[in-house]
Amino acid sequence: MTSLRSCRLLPRLHLIAFFYWTIHLALGGEVNVTVDDTDPSIVYQPPESWQASSTTCSMCLDSEVRDAYLGTYHNGTHVVPSVDADDAAGSTDEAEAANSGKGKSGNSGKGRGGPGPRQIRHARSSAYRRTDADDPGFLDTNVTVEFRFTGTAVYLYSIQPLGLPLLNTTPTAMNLTFNLDNTTHETFLHQGSDADTGYLSSVNVFSKFGLSDASHVLRVDVGPSSVFLFDYMIYTRSTPSTPLAQDLPMPSETINPSSFAPLLRGGVIEVDHLTFTRSTKRHNIATFAGAVGGSVGVLALISLCLAFSIIKRRRNYERRERLSHRESSLHTNGSDDSPPAAGPAPFVPRYFPGTHVPADPPPYVESLTSPGVHLARRSQDRSYADVPPASPPPPLDDYVLQPPPPFGVAIAFRPPREAAGDSTRPTEDTGATVHHSTGLTTPCSSQNPLS
Structure with missing residues (x-):
């Protein structure tokens, strides 16, 4: 019985613990904060290397904005130029100088004194900036993005290109280096494939947890010939x-709310520093409703499973009790539907109105005053065992039990055939006296068959 009660109590304890854990997560603890790429606290350097998805860019990758979170992302490209304006101008000057030299080949004296091809290229290329890798004094500018947050964990998500770039286009490789609080962490590398095309959204490129609950700075360096979406x-x-629902600012035409819940991560819903537009309001409300509905559905499913388990256990217990009761019950007819046997109900005396009920019952009066006449009248239909003795037997305390007769006397005893009314008579062979009140036979002292 104790084990059965423990089995019934265990699902209830699990249900109580689950609800307590849910309330604890909702009322306090740790929450996840989502920061979109359009947040003004994010620093993109240099600005010319970063382009928002809402702007038109000839050198940007054309990813579907519907795959991005809130429909926006930032395209950071680090491309080292290999051919600049001076290289193109130098090739043109050399061609023009060669043609002019051929035209003046007849006047050799004047040709040597005039300006040669090297002087012409230098004069025309001095107006161009040397910005490619083959120019002396070239410095490559780092392409970085910097985040500042206060918390114990951080996760970065990106859109990942899957295919290879076309000739002389923006690269699709990803070469990202992460620096958290002036400490360099692992590098994320990805190269496209000929067999794949398109983009993969919500790719976790960096994650770090177990941090101190303080302010942190995370910087991402985009490597050369790589891209970061x-x-x-x-x-x-x-x-x-x-914060409760009534504490959150309501969306409107001119107000951009700073706290909504489009994501459910870590058991608690909260989003900070988001810029909402008219096209994303319905999407955020639908996401919030879906998250709440999913949570309620999971709780309802768990409660239904627990209720089904409890009901099934109770039915199994009742079935076992009925089987054990049927096995232990004693039925005369062997039918399961017959009621169990019960004893007679106690007698309750009832009297008519006006009947005098005596306080004590009347004394017992012996009806057999003349046992001889009674026995003589019914001796023909009564056996020897039914004949009562003439006098009541002596009390057990005063009566002394006689020893049993010898074996020879016991086997020689025959049933008495004398007339009714005699309580004792001698036997035929031994003269022993038979007492009808006790059923014992007492031998005479003068006769002993064994002597």
Whole structure:
């Protein structure tokens, strides 16, 4: 019985613990904060190397904005130029100088004194900037993005190109180096493939947890000949409580709310520093409703499973009880539907109105005053065992039990055939006296068959 009660109590304890854990996550603890790529706190350097998805860019990758979080992302490209304006101008000057030299080949004296091809290229190329890798004094500018947050964990998500770039176009390779609080961490590398095309959204390129609950700085360096399509960042922070729905600002035409819940991560919903537009309001509300509905559905499914388990256990217990009761019950007819046997109900005396009920019952009066006459009248239909003795037997305390007769006397005893009314008579062979009140036979002292 104790084990059965424990089995019934265990699902209830699990359900209580689950609801307590859910309330604890909702009222306090750690929450996840999502930061979109359009947040003004993010620093993109240099600005000319970063392009938002909402702007038109000839050197940017054409990714579908519907795959991005909130429909926006930033395209960071680090391309080292190999041919610049001076290289193109130098090739043109050399061609023109060669043609002019051929035209003046007849006047050799004047040709040597005039300006040669080297002087013409130098004069025309001095107006161009030397910005490619083959120019002396060239410095490659780092392409970086910097985040500042306060929390214990951080996660970066990107859109990843899958295919190879076309000739003389923007690269699709990803070469990212992460620096958190002046400490360099692992590098994310990805090369496209000929067999793949398109883009993969919400790719986690960096994650770090177990940090101190303090302010942190995360910088991402985009390597040469690589690209970084930054989508959004999530960091975990501690909070005493989650703001209620009535405390959140309502979306309108002129107000951009700063706290909504389009994502459900870590058990708590919260989003900070988001810029909403008219086209994304419905999407955010639908996402929030889906997250809440999914949570309620999961809780309802768990409750239904627990209720089904409890009901099934109770039915199994009742079935076992009925089987054990049927096995232990004693039925005369062997039918399962017959009621169990019950004893007679106690007698309750009832009297008519006006009947005098005596306090004590009347004394017992012996009806057999003349046992001889009674026995003589019914001796023909009564056996010897039914004949009562003439006098009541002596009390057991005063009566002394006689020893049993010898074996010879016992086997020689025959049933008495005397007339009714005699309580004792001698036997035919031994003269022993038979007492009808006790059923014992007492031999005479003068006769002993064994002597």
